[in-house]
Amino acid sequence: MKNTFTTILTSLMTISFLFFCHSSNLNAQCEDNSNYWIESWTSCSTSQSPNQARGMSNWLLFEFDEDQAIGTSTIWNANRPGESQLGAKEVFIDISSDGTTWTQVGTEAFTWEKGTEALDYAGFEGPDLSSYGFIKKILITVISNHDGSNCMSIAEFKFDINPDACYGIKDECGVCDGDGIPTWFEDADGDGLGNPFESLEDCIQPPGYVDDNTDPCDNGLYGWADMESLLYDNGCTGCHAEGGAGGLDLTSFEGISTGGNRCGSEILTGNTLVGIISTPDFMDCSGEIFARPMNDRVGNALDQTEIAMIQEWIDAGAPYDCACPPGSTDSDGDGVCDASDACPNFDNSLIGTPCDDGTECTQYDVWVNSCECIGEEVPDSDFDGVCDILDFEPLNPCTADGIVGGLEPGLWIAAESNDCDQDGVSIGDGDLDDFDACINASGTSLDPDCFCPGSSSIAGASLIKHFGVNLNAVYHGQGLPDGVMSSTVGWQDYLDFQFPHAEIGQEICFDVGFNSTDGGVKFEINELGSYKFYNPDTTLINFEPHTFCFPVFVTGQQTVRVTRHITGGLRVDGSSLRYCRCTEADPKSKYPSCVCPGDIVEGTGTLGITAGFWDEDHADGFPDGQFTAWINGTGDSLEYHYEELPINTEICVTISFDNIAGKVSFDLNGNYFELSNQTGSEDYQVGQNLCFLTTEEGEQHLKIKEAGSGSIWVDGTYTRACADCEQDSDNDNICDEDDICPGFNDNYDEDQDGIPDGCDT
Numbered sequence: 001m002k003n004t005f006t007t008i009l010t011s012l013m014t015i016s017f018l019f020f021c022h023s024s025n026l027n028a029q030c031e032d033n034s035n036y037w038i039e040s041w042t043s044c045s046t047s048q049s050p051n052q053a054r055g056m057s058n059w060l061l062f063e064f065d066e067d068q069a070i071g072t073s074t075i076w077n078a079n080r081p082g083e084s085q086l087g088a089k090e091v092f093i094d095i096s097s098d099g100t101t102w103t104q105v106g107t108e109a110f111t112w113e114k115g116t117e118a119l120d121y122a123g124f125e126g127p128d129l130s131s132y133g134f135i136k137k138i139l140i141t142v143i144s145n146h147d148g149s150n151c152m153s154i155a156e157f158k159f160d161i162n163p164d165a166c167y168g169i170k171d172e173c174g175v176c177d178g179d180g181i182p183t184w185f186e187d188a189d190g191d192g193l194g195n196p197f198e199s200l201e202d203c204i205q206p207p208g209y210v211d212d213n214t215d216p217c218d219n220g221l222y223g224w225a226d227m228e229s230l231l232y233d234n235g236c237t238g239c240h241a242e243g244g245a246g247g248l249d250l251t252s253f254e255g256i257s258t259g260g261n262r263c264g265s266e267i268l269t270g271n272t273l274v275g276i277i278s279t280p281d282f283m284d285c286s287g288e289i290f291a292r293p294m295n296d297r298v299g300n301a302l303d304q305t306e307i308a309m310i311q312e313w314i315d316a317g318a319p320y321d322c323a324c325p326p327g328s329t330d331s332d333g334d335g336v337c338d339a340s341d342a343c344p345n346f347d348n349s350l351i352g353t354p355c356d357d358g359t360e361c362t363q364y365d366v367w368v369n370s371c372e373c374i375g376e377e378v379p380d381s382d383f384d385g386v387c388d389i390l391d392f393e394p395l396n397p398c399t400a401d402g403i404v405g406g407l408e409p410g411l412w413i414a415a416e417s418n419d420c421d422q423d424g425v426s427i428g429d430g431d432l433d434d435f436d437a438c439i440n441a442s443g444t445s446l447d448p449d450c451f452c453p454g455s456s457s458i459a460g461a462s463l464i465k466h467f468g469v470n471l472n473a474v475y476h477g478q479g480l481p482d483g484v485m486s487s488t489v490g491w492q493d494y495l496d497f498q499f500p501h502a503e504i505g506q507e508i509c510f511d512v513g514f515n516s517t518d519g520g521v522k523f524e525i526n527e528l529g530s531y532k533f534y535n536p537d538t539t540l541i542n543f544e545p546h547t548f549c550f551p552v553f554v555t556g557q558q559t560v561r562v563t564r565h566i567t568g569g570l571r572v573d574g575s576s577l578r579y580c581r582c583t584e585a586d587p588k589s590k591y592p593s594c595v596c597p598g599d600i601v602e603g604t605g606t607l608g609i610t611a612g613f614w615d616e617d618h619a620d621g622f623p624d625g626q627f628t629a630w631i632n633g634t635g636d637s638l639e640y641h642y643e644e645l646p647i648n649t650e651i652c653v654t655i656s657f658d659n660i661a662g663k664v665s666f667d668l669n670g671n672y673f674e675l676s677n678q679t680g681s682e683d684y685q686v687g688q689n690l691c692f693l694t695t696e697e698g699e700q701h702l703k704i705k706e707a708g709s710g711s712i713w714v715d716g717t718y719t720r721a722c723a724d725c726e727q728d729s730d731n732d733n734i735c736d737e738d739d740i741c742p743g744f745n746d747n748y749d750e751d752q753d754g755i756p757d758g759c760d761t
Helices: 028-033 224-233 253-258 260-268 272-278 304-315
Strands: 003-007 014-018 041-043 056-077 088-096 134-145 152-161 183-186 199-201 362-367 373-377 457-459 462-467 494-502 507-514 519-525 529-534 545-551 556-566 570-579 600-603 606-611 637-645 650-657 663-668 671-676 688-693 698-706 712-722
Touching: 041 056, 088 152, 134 152, 224 253, 224 304, 253 260, 260 272, 272 304, 494 570, 507 519, 507 556, 519 545, 529 545, 529 556, 556 570, 637 650, 637 712, 650 663, 650 698, 663 688, 671 688, 698 712
Parallel strands: 003 056
Antiparallel strands: 014 152, 041 152, 056 134, 056 152, 088 134, 183 199, 362 373, 457 570, 462 494, 494 556, 507 545, 507 570, 519 529, 519 556, 600 712, 606 637, 637 698, 650 688, 650 712, 663 671, 663 698
8 A cells, every 4th residue: 555644844953754653552662763663654555656666566655745955864664563574675865856756865775674563662763864955756666675575664754854955035135035146235435334336246245345235425525514414513603594694694505605794605614613613812804803712602502512513514615416526527517527417428417308218108208316318208199009199090000001911010909809900809819810801710701791702792681480370461561661560479389490501600590579677589590509588678568679699609501580588579570681692592593694694495374264353464465564453352363374484483573562461372293382572562553573483393373362451462473494504514503615613513602702612622
């Protein structure tokens, strides 16, 4: 068996792993020597070692919560009475920090002595692991014991942790969790204070350098800042401020340089100022002063050290800046000596004046104290990488040059959220060309507007099945929306509509109205999945139409079942799907105009039985602009007979309506269907060609009746069929002379690009 132990007390200096000690049986041996042998680790069968190189073996794994710096170790072999012969004899020790790479301790196996089974058994010294660095896992592999049996046993391990090891990160100077290489500052005048302008980095403090940086005058001189503090602290500025006694102003460098009414500028020469302060009857600039010195006339007199400081300052030329005594170099001639000038080659008088930083996307450029020309950054309001001042459309992330698409300026970047071509796919969603709506995350879009731009069309679905709805208006739900609703779809009712073909990602739309605030509609697609929508405007409950759109998720014919969802009823005003002409998605892809556009034979039907209306002769033959009288009601009808026609012959009847909800029913060879007013026209003198295909070859019998609102008028009929081919080599019902893709069936065009699959590369 294998055993894994993990300590949770890694802060202790010694970590012991015990294999025994019941609290009720704790004895002196346990307490004195930590040699716990009553319960030991024992393994009588092998298993795969964590170290693949050890293979199937008897092994014991010690694992710490974190890497440990381990020094010496102590081992107690099996010592339980009668079981010391099971103690480990030939042993390998491997260490690892990750459990993958293992390092063997020592050059060969260790040989451990057998336990004595004595009560004072103190174990033996194990290997010193300090040279192996930090360790997380220690693997003990026992090769043999002291009696040659299969069972191996060990009593206890103790590992001593090095308390001085660095458990953090050593910096460049070898300091655990240190701050890195320290900075030292030159102390030329030896006052313990360093020059902030002269520094170096070193792990060891260099001679003549300190860690202080508060001495800007490392030359040992005093400046006005020192004098100003001294005079103020001793109360000298109480009487000698601006307009004070004797005209002497000690509150500013300009004031003391002027020197008052008696001395003027001579006050900062020789020992004049110090004499006035400390010498009785001093001979000042205008003669002898017959009075006590200033120091004797104030309560807070300057001491000798302070007087010496003043004299030392005057002897050095009474510099304003201690770093700039008289005669100091001023390379740029701006009145600030090089030693104190942050920019010795720059005229400081320019600070605060306008400049040009050479960056186009900044404004209000000005020289600053660091002697740099810096401007205020111009914002990039649309975050497209081009600042507003250079952006022709600063609030449009899709362009910086004012034209969406094409090459943008070099700095322009596209945001993940951009959908510049408004194709519904953002850059973050993987749009391959965000400037081309016809290229999306999958490549070239299958949208008809991309395959046949400018010539794509829209068609509505055909009603193929219905249940539970009023037959009088059910067919008004087919075709494109025209403002006339279908019958009401209620509980358990449904309408099945069909589109001939659509590609994944194309969008189908339905116009639906509700009669309740919480009404909803469910669109089930090809019995594979569904979309659900709810009344988006609860103020509209009189079947006002709302448009709902959803993407196609499987390629091919689309059968859409429409049912109500939740409560109330709904009506359908039509649907729409965009397609390319004469592709599989075109409802008229099998019509002769697509199949054989250059080889069409036209004909007409023969008027047969009529009933319930007059001028029926105007319905005979080809349409000529002369309509019958009105036809309505259940008793009015007319019939046509057509001679032998091939399958997929187009039969058209020219009919006019006087009601937007007009509808006509057809019975072709016993197959019943209805077509509604296609254009919404209510002018009975304007005909519409209502066309459909034969579904079987041979003679055709067609019966026509009015089936909607208002009346219908009929102006004749015609047929269109493909001419007999001289040759159709691939039997796709398309003559070779019209065949786009000879040798393949031209009727298959999966991607709707107008090129049959057989020739589409």
